[in-house]
Amino acid sequence: DGGITQSPKYLFRKEGQNVTLSCEQNLNHDAMYWYRQDPGQGLRLIYYSQIVNDFQKGDIAEGYSVSREKKESFPLTVTSAQKNPTAFYLCASSMDTGTPSYEQYFGPGTRLTVT
């Protein structure tokens, strides 16, 4: 079964700690994305990657870092520099960012709570 997996579903951390959220896809998609979703707001793009070993900042990249060492994997690290890290994080993938008709497929999300 092809799809995107994110783990864990719920994550709790103390303030000041870095935390890494995993995202894996077996859809053979080139492009992968990380979004943050807060109540009452649209999805906001954190980072995206079109090919292995390359990624670009989205609208709210400050306090986050990513890597794309394998096509299937795009982990997101929420660093202690991120001022308001508590949110619902969604990972997505698509065949290509340059072709507009390719919809994005989303993972189930990770709800991160930092206290």
Next chain:
Amino acid sequence: GQNIDQPTEMTATEGAIVQINCTYQTSGFNGLFWYQQHAGEAPTFLSYNVLDGLEEKGRFSSFLSRSKGYSYLLLKELQMKDSASYLCAVIDSNYQLIWGAGTKLIIKP
């Protein structure tokens, strides 16, 4: 700036029809998506419009008017499972997806 407007919340009755509107002002236009998102879950694709007109897919239809910067999602024969948020997203001239805040649809028996 870029902006997508959707109503925050709508209520409808089971078996009825509801129309969820989306207006957008973006730098360029390369298509518009509608996604459904149940609470605490991932968004799932519903439709894609790039040309003006109505696209029908079962109980769901999506309409686009590029000249008016306007789209709507029409849901017919509403079922309780249609209670969800509906997200409108526009692809701008840089092929970036700009997301609306979503419309929470509440279905009552």
